[in-house]
Amino acid sequence: MADFPLRKEKADMVIRTWKAEHKDVYADFKYRIDAVSNGDLSVLFEMYALMKECVPAEAQSFYEWFISLQTQAPSYASALTAAHQQWAGEYTEKIAQCIVNRKLWLGINLRTGVVDIYTSRQRGLLMVRSGTPLEIWQRLPLYMKSHFIEQLDKLTRNSKSCMLFSKLERKQLHQALAFFANIFNLAHAVFMPGFLANLYDKVIEHREPLAYCMYYFVMFDHGLPHMAKILDTILIQDEIDESALMLIRNAVHMLVSQSMGMGTESKATWEKAIEDSNPEIWKDVMFVLHRVKGKRGKKKTVCTLDEILKGDTIASKQKIRQFLDEHTDDICLAYLFRSLVQAGKINASIPYMTFHRAIELFVKRKISYDVPQKRYGELKALSLRSTPYNNSLKRAKRIMDEWTCIFAETG
Numbered sequence: 415m416a417d418f419p420l421r422k423e424k425a426d427m428v429i430r431t432w433k434a435e436h437k438d439v440y441a442d443f444k445y446r447i448d449a450v451s452n453g454d455l456s457v458l459f460e461m462y463a464l465m466k467e468c469v470p471a472e473a474q475s476f477y478e479w480f481i482s483l484q485t486q487a488p489s490y491a492s493a494l495t496a497a498h499q500q501w502a503g504e505y506t507e508k509i510a511q512c513i514v515n516r517k518l519w520l521g522i523n524l525r526t527g528v529v530d531i532y533t534s535r536q537r538g539l540l541m542v543r544s545g546t547p548l549e550i551w552q553r554l555p556l557y558m559k560s561h562f563i564e565q566l567d568k569l570t571r572n573s574k575s576c577m578l579f580s581k582l583e584r585k586q587l588h589q590a591l592a593f594f595a596n597i598f599n600l601a602h603a604v605f606m607p608g609f610l611a612n613l614y615d616k617v618i619e620h621r622e623p624l625a626y627c628m629y630y631f632v633m634f635d636h637g638l639p640h641m642a643k644i645l646d647t648i649l650i651q652d653e654i655d656e657s658a659l660m661l662i663r664n665a666v667h668m669l670v671s672q673s674m675g676m677g678t679e680s681k682a683t684w685e686k687a688i689e690d691s692n693p694e695i696w697k698d699v700m701f702v703l704h705r706v707k708g709k710r711g712k713k714k715t716v717c718t719l720d721e722i723l724k725g726d727t728i729a730s731k732q733k734i735r736q737f738l739d740e741h742t743d744d745i746c747l748a749y750l751f752r753s754l755v756q757a758g759k760i761n762a763s764i765p766y767m768t769f770h771r772a773i774e775l776f777v778k779r780k781i782s783y784d785v786p787q788k789r790y791g792e793l794k795a796l797s798l799r800s801t802p803y804n805n806s807l808k809r810a811k812r813i814m815d816e817w818t819c820i821f822a823e824t825g
Contacts, residue, residue: 472503
């Protein structure tokens, strides 16, 4: 997992390029996603099958252990400390430590794949903490506790062995469920980096169109808020029972928390997405946003030229290729960018580094950004219509005047 950041950056670039070249395929995918609100779940079944293939081997072993755990009904301690069972692979000991010592946190770095134990929250990591069964139960939203209690009451009423449970025994049963749910939650958190790494490999190596569409949808097209809006539509249009409402609210919780953990969304994008939503959805989203911390700092943006160019993108890219063949020194990227902005081919609000990464993707190689980025800042600060110029700025003005006209003529 040490090369995780490089694999992610490569996957991001591959996806951006693919989407620009297959707009019709992605548009069909979005159409099928929207059709979910009308009852067409075919795309969800296909997505589920693909996601199942990306589940790490450790997670598969965990599911088998978890099922056997429920059937054997061992004590809490024996379930966690059985020396011969690595029920969560290499993460077993760390999860067990966090459950036994409830002051510890599991920190998962989604960029590097590293999972470690901490005594407090760490910025930039997906943080998960255990607690006593009672604490876990008390932290659940009220609607979720009410649903569990109702379902357990139905179960105990239909079971001869449970009919005579006392009030204390029922509370212990509730806490036992919370305990096992906590194990499930911790395990899923540590398996997430492996799942994402498998998905990146599937995108890069197997080049499956559905994987490309899903990746772009979630990472770059605000796909998770879009899914929340679809759930909101279902909630408004359909007559749903309490169990369906429970599923929808849990799904919304997951969409918000996962998007914030991955850094694909911010509190602002979620607040905008739910402006006109059903009050139930609005309350759930705000509940999660209140509990999570947004990622601070400037987000690195990776775009293709097709996404930032305006007008005839094919003709513009041909001229860009010609420019790069004629002007091979890195500083000329500043002149290229300025010419495209002055010709109206790129919005002036686009940051230089977004353009720089798009060029790297276009030429399929890394280019040093220090010199051209600094020069572009100088060009923005200077008025090239004034004099005097040094030789470097004279050359810059000559190149930009020439290529501004060339790009303006591409249509």
